[in-house]
Amino acid sequence: MEKEMNILYKFEDNSYEIIQLFSENGPIPSKIITSVYSEFKRPGSPDGLLLSSIDEIGRFVVDLLSETDSPEGYILSIEDYNIGVDSCLDTEQFREIFRRFGTNIQNPDSGNKKKNLFTKFFN
Amino acid sequence: MQLTTPELKEYDSVFPGENWFFYWKTSPALWESKFQEYNDLSPIFIPIYWGLHCEDPDQLDFGTNRPETDLKRLFTLAERYRKEVILILPITPCPFLTNGGLPSYLSRSLMCAEDGRVLTIVDNEKRLNKLFSFYDPRIFQSFRKFTWHLGQFLSQNGFNKEVFGADFGYLKENRFESYFRDYSLTFDKGFHRYLSQIEQSEPEKIEKLKIDKLYEQVLKEDYSSLVKGLYLEAANETIPANWSGVLKFTCLGGAPDDIFSRSFERWESEAQFIKPLLEILVNDIIPSSVLLSKNMKTNVLKKALKDIVSQSLIKTHLNNDLYEEDLHTGYQPQVLFKVFCSDADNLIESTSLKYFFDREYQWMYRIHNQPFHYPQDYEDAEKVHFFFGKNLSLKDFNQILKLFLNGGRIFLDSFQMTQELSRKLNLFITENSIETERINFTSPLLKASLGDGLIVVYDSAKLEEASLMKRVTFWQTMVKFLNLRICKLVIEDGLMYVWKHRGSNTYELNYEEIRRVSFYNPTSYRKKASIGSSQNYAFLKTVDEMSADVKSTPVGIDVDLMPGGSVSIDFGYFE
Numbered sequence: 001m002e003k004e005m006n007i008l009y010k011f012e013d014n015s016y017e018i019i020q021l022f023s024e025n026g027p028i029p030s031k032i033i034t035s036v037y038s039e040f041k042r043p044g045s046p047d048g049l050l051l052s053s054i055d056e057i058g059r060f061v062v063d064l065l066s067e068t069d070s071p072e073g074y075i076l077s078i079e080d081y082n083i084g085v086d087s088c089l090d091t092e093q094f095r096e097i098f099r100r101f102g103t104n105i106q107n108p109d110s111g112n113k114k115k116n117l118f119t120k121f122f123n
Numbered sequence: 124m125q126l127t128t129p130e131l132k133e134y135d136s137v138f139p140g141e142n143w144f145f146y147w148k149t150s151p152a153l154w155e156s157k158f159q160e161y162n163d164l165s166p167i168f169i170p171i172y173w174g175l176h177c178e179d180p181d182q183l184d185f186g187t188n189r190p191e192t193d194l195k196r197l198f199t200l201a202e203r204y205r206k207e208v209i210l211i212l213p214i215t216p217c218p219f220l221t222n223g224g225l226p227s228y229l230s231r232s233l234m235c236a237e238d239g240r241v242l243t244i245v246d247n248e249k250r251l252n253k254l255f256s257f258y259d260p261r262i263f264q265s266f267r268k269f270t271w272h273l274g275q276f277l278s279q280n281g282f283n284k285e286v287f288g289a290d291f292g293y294l295k296e297n298r299f300e301s302y303f304r305d306y307s308l309t310f311d312k313g314f315h316r317y318l319s320q321i322e323q324s325e326p327e328k329i330e331k332l333k334i335d336k337l338y339e340q341v342l343k344e345d346y347s348s349l350v351k352g353l354y355l356e357a358a359n360e361t362i363p364a365n366w367s368g369v370l371k372f373t374c375l376g377g378a379p380d381d382i383f384s385r386s387f388e389r390w391e392s393e394a395q396f397i398k399p400l401l402e403i404l405v406n407d408i409i410p411s412s413v414l415l416s417k418n419m420k421t422n423v424l425k426k427a428l429k430d431i432v433s434q435s436l437i438k439t440h441l442n443n444d445l446y447e448e449d450l451h452t453g454y455q456p457q458v459l460f461k462v463f464c465s466d467a468d469n470l471i472e473s474t475s476l477k478y479f480f481d482r483e484y485q486w487m488y489r490i491h492n493q494p495f496h497y498p499q500d501y502e503d504a505e506k507v508h509f510f511f512g513k514n515l516s517l518k519d520f521n522q523i524l525k526l527f528l529n530g531g532r533i534f535l536d537s538f539q540m541t542q543e544l545s546r547k548l549n550l551f552i553t554e555n556s557i558e559t560e561r562i563n564f565t566s567p568l569l570k571a572s573l574g575d576g577l578i579v580v581y582d583s584a585k586l587e588e589a590s591l592m593k594r595v596t597f598w599q600t601m602v603k604f605l606n607l608r609i610c611k612l613v614i615e616d617g618l619m620y621v622w623k624h625r626g627s628n629t630y631e632l633n634y635e636e637i638r639r640v641s642f643y644n645p646t647s648y649r650k651k652a653s654i655g656s657s658q659n660y661a662f663l664k665t666v667d668e669m670s671a672d673v674k675s676t677p678v679g680i681d682v683d684l685m686p687g688g689s690v691s692i693d694f695g696y697f698e
Contacts, residue, residue: 025389091249092249
């Protein structure tokens with residue numbers, strides 16, 4: 001289970017492109033991303049993770065959170081990222097950028113899941 | 124509980140990389156002891172920290188007011204302890220310096236990576252260094268003023284130390300991208316000023332831009348080269364007696380995306396830096412680990428850095444005749460192929476040449492992006508040279524023919540080669556009665572040979588039309604014909620290796636040279652490799668075994684490496 005997911009996007013040529021997608025453990029496996037993105041990919045669209053609106057990014061992230069069993073994610077635009085980075089002096093502050101400047105997305109399933117004996121011990 | 128005496132953290136920040144000395148990171152009172160402590164034989168790189176010497180726009184300080192800026196004392200101490208010092212003057216934003224090295228009063232326009240993100244680099248103490256655009260005209264004017272004062276300071280004090288300009292950069296899709304390249308608004312503003320200027324002087328370019336939007340990229344490259352040239356010219360003109368040229372450096376962990384992995388402890392690992400280290404080597408750039416913390420350089424990366432960023436590698440780049448003797452006694456990376464192509468050219472990728480090298484001759488090739496020059500004492504004539512006709516000038520072409528006449532083996536891509544050069548080649552063949560052969564094999568081929576000299580002309584456009592498998596077969600066949608004698612290695616995924624060689628000494632006269640293969644296992648799994656026996660290689664010894672097991676078998680040598688393990692194996696090579 002990923003703790004939380006960070007998503008960085010930019011707006012260009014009338015679409016939103018996700019340019020970074022990671023958790024504190026590293027990049028989200030491309031297999032998972034491809035599988036979730038296949039629901040959103042428009043036919044004939046160029047390579048990359050392109051979405052039509054911020055709402056759609058939100059829906060994509062919810063699906064991704066659900067797939068990776070992560071409790072929450074933060075989405076951040078390049079512009080807000082640049083503002084955030086400007087005030088950071090070290091990596092400790094940098095790690096907080098997504099939380100401080102991003103939009104929080106909750107995994108609707110995470111609170112409802114019944115914990116079995118194993119998850120109680122291991123999560 | 125720690126049982127050993129902890130090493131002082133300060134040492135790591137003062138000497139953060141292989142041979143770098145950061146004089147501003149220690150008290151001037153300790154400079155003397157720091158020079159005494161430095162026991163590496165490589166010359167010491169001392170970067171000139173512009174921002175430190177220029178806190179105020181109207182005042183430059185080389186030791187008049189603050190002892191930490193006293194370069195005169197610094198150089199005198201280096202001389203006293205007979206340390207060879209090389210001054211490094213960044214001509215691009217510098218990734219390991221605050222504000223990229225700029226004085227704070229000039230740090231106004233942040234530079235951006237291609238995706239629009241502000242370019243921020245994590246240093247060896249986990250601080251963030253923001254880089255600023257060198258396209259800000261105020262920066263250029265101040266840079267010129269600073270280098271003028273530096274030049275005056277060096278000449279007035281009689282310091283004859285070499286000053287190299289440093290072009291810092293990172294690897295982008297395995298190719299060098301200078302930090303000079305900027306995608307910020309400051310760059311765009313400058314670019315539009317440039318377009319207004321060329322509208323008068325070269326209107327045909329503007330016309331072409333109106334028709335072809337992609338041409339904008341070409342003009343942006345032109346503009347970038349023009350501005351970079353101004354910085355270089357300024358340094359060359361203002362420090363004429365000491366100026367020794369430009370060195371390219373790539374600091375591991377300094378790519379725009381590295382900020383993410385390097386900010387999370389669970390994500391950053393030394394394994395992620397081994398492959399980039401070898402890619403840097405292939406691109407003929409000096410690698411540096413100054414951005415990495417000491418903790419990151421404990422096992423396999425430490426060994427790889429020690430093996431690869433060696434004294435002889437540094438000295439090869441410094442291109443100094445005084446070092447020639449050292450170059451023959453120290454291990455040098457084994458290079459069989461030299462590819463000359465510009466940064467903008469993708470032909471090495473599109474013809475699958477790089478793919479072929481990476482598959483069969485990994486790390487045994489070098490990509491040079493400057494034009495080929497054939498000096499009289501050219502030492503690399505025995506290597507196989509690759510040239511792309513597309514960007515060759517007549518001058519370059521003459522150098523290539525000179526190499527051929529002196530026994531060089533050459534592959535020449537005729538795609539988009541000018542008529543003039545094609546005619547020159549045909550005339551050259553006829554005039555010298557050179558034996559030729561023409562065949563068709565994936566591409567039309569012309570093979571011309573004279574003594575040891577060989578030139579194979581092919582057409583990359585035809586090659587690009589073929590499947591990947593056909594392209595690889597093409598290169599396999601071409602290279603097989605060259606009869607290169609290398610040991611066949613079979614390695615498991617994730618395992619890294621590199622070949623090096625040195626001349627044989629008086630005790631090794633049976634061999635032409637000694638070849639060393641070093642294996643590194645940066646993964647968390649046990650990995651195996653095997654070296655097939657070859658009639659030109661005689662096993663000599665294993666060196667620096669670390670969590671590794673080497674066994675001789677009837678068909679070669681088996682190597683077993685535990686996670687983080689490494690080992691080197693020496694062979695005597697004879698023809």
